[in-house]
Amino acid sequence: MISKNRIRFIKSLEQKKNRQQVQLFIIEGEKMVLEAIQWIPEQLVSVYYTSDFFLNSIDEGYDLELISELELKSISTLKTPNKALAVCKYLPSKSIVSPFSIVLDGVQDPGNLGTILRMADWFGISHVYCSKDTVDCYNSKVLQATMGAIFRVSVTYIDLDDFFTENNKPVYGALLNGNNLFTTQFENEGIILLGNEGSGIRESNLKYIDQSITIPKFGHAESLNVATAGAIILGSVYRGI
Amino acid sequence: MISKNRIRFIKSLEQKKNRQQVQLFIIEGEKMVLEAIQWIPEQLVSVYYTSDFFLNSIDEGYDLELISELELKSISTLKTPNKALAVCKYLPSKSIVSPFSIVLDGVQDPGNLGTILRMADWFGISHVYCSKDTVDCYNSKVLQATMGAIFRVSVTYIDLDDFFTENNKPVYGALLNGNNLFTTQFENEGIILLGNEGSGIRESNLKYIDQSITIPKFGHAESLNVATAGAIILGSVYRGI
Numbered sequence: 001m002i003s004k005n006r007i008r009f010i011k012s013l014e015q016k017k018n019r020q021q022v023q024l025f026i027i028e029g030e031k032m033v034l035e036a037i038q039w040i041p042e043q044l045v046s047v048y049y050t051s052d053f054f055l056n057s058i059d060e061g062y063d064l065e066l067i068s069e070l071e072l073k074s075i076s077t078l079k080t081p082n083k084a085l086a087v088c089k090y091l092p093s094k095s096i097v098s099p100f101s102i103v104l105d106g107v108q109d110p111g112n113l114g115t116i117l118r119m120a121d122w123f124g125i126s127h128v129y130c131s132k133d134t135v136d137c138y139n140s141k142v143l144q145a146t147m148g149a150i151f152r153v154s155v156t157y158i159d160l161d162d163f164f165t166e167n168n169k170p171v172y173g174a175l176l177n178g179n180n181l182f183t184t185q186f187e188n189e190g191i192i193l194l195g196n197e198g199s200g201i202r203e204s205n206l207k208y209i210d211q212s213i214t215i216p217k218f219g220h221a222e223s224l225n226v227a228t229a230g231a232i233i234l235g236s237v238y239r240g241i
Numbered sequence: 242m243i244s245k246n247r248i249r250f251i252k253s254l255e256q257k258k259n260r261q262q263v264q265l266f267i268i269e270g271e272k273m274v275l276e277a278i279q280w281i282p283e284q285l286v287s288v289y290y291t292s293d294f295f296l297n298s299i300d301e302g303y304d305l306e307l308i309s310e311l312e313l314k315s316i317s318t319l320k321t322p323n324k325a326l327a328v329c330k331y332l333p334s335k336s337i338v339s340p341f342s343i344v345l346d347g348v349q350d351p352g353n354l355g356t357i358l359r360m361a362d363w364f365g366i367s368h369v370y371c372s373k374d375t376v377d378c379y380n381s382k383v384l385q386a387t388m389g390a391i392f393r394v395s396v397t398y399i400d401l402d403d404f405f406t407e408n409n410k411p412v413y414g415a416l417l418n419g420n421n422l423f424t425t426q427f428e429n430e431g432i433i434l435l436g437n438e439g440s441g442i443r444e445s446n447l448k449y450i451d452q453s454i455t456i457p458k459f460g461h462a463e464s465l466n467v468a469t470a471g472a473i474i475l476g477s478v479y480r481g482i
Contacts, residue, residue: 121461122458122460125460182479218363219364225356225358231465231476232476240422
């Protein structure tokens, strides 16, 4: 049985400020919890699961508790709770950095951040750096949209000025009036800089861009969704690798 | 003043079956309504707007009604209603077909369909054909995600067997075990076939694929979001045009 205090504590982690205070977050659903057990067992604190959860490994240093469907419902943020929920410690940054990284300047939509992390994972990008006003990667909607990529891609919230001042790699910035993406020659390493959904890359960060890039337009849409634009750009980067 | 009957009627259009019965749908928000006035004035039936709406054209054959913020709230599906709402007739299919089209086999997520329409619009794709179980393009979440692309890209719900039987263009199908996208030579016209979020392209439709394509993976994600995959594929198609 989960105590009322525990339920209250777990529910409190739906709020970013509470997560930050204790440096813990929640993951939900069979697939996500199984991926956490596989990829980040050392970060797990507690795993709550119902009897139909396929638990394939129990030898790690975290608490395991079999609970009822009703109990799962009492701690879940999902409309349809799905077999398991885990409390995890904030994820450490990876030490090995891939040749390409992504920097996000003020991305607000949880689905966009999650989708960007998922495609970073697909292409083997180790790090996504976010401006401090980018949506929190431990937000439940972000986590669901990553489909597990959060366990493999490091997300770091940083001061972009500090980051770019120390950075030596070429910075490719997605703008609406840049150079043709399809004729851009990418170096063997670099930073892909993507901006906010409505306003793009902040003016104060434009000075850090070495090559501005634009996806050629053949139709009428005013702009592309930031995750879509990122996908097309990464496609161009990785076709040369 | 909007009558109670009218409010009830507008609210009824939140349901797909009611929309289909009267062949009408709702668009919301200043940007979307202004785009509708610009791109599809002949499809508009009524435009409801508050005093701060920037109405730049009033010479068309539709009803215009100035309403209060409170009235807008009573007919809106948005948490924060935004200056205008319009009732529109279902959009006719465009007669001119671009060299490339997209076919969707069972895409379920409104955000994905909207994002796909937005990028189709960006690349000048005139038609997106959907299997009958694909999410309804007049769903409010789809419409919002299109950012106006719905007014410029034709969406048609079809029997895919009939469609492919009559189709003469090469069909490029996105699969997890196909040929390398980055070395695929695209013809000057074709169909990009994308499948359901969880299960991909239905097995019964695999026989229609002339070239299977896969986005090379360098990392660990099991799959990509369908809109992300579509974006990367379209990027490859249009870089050769």
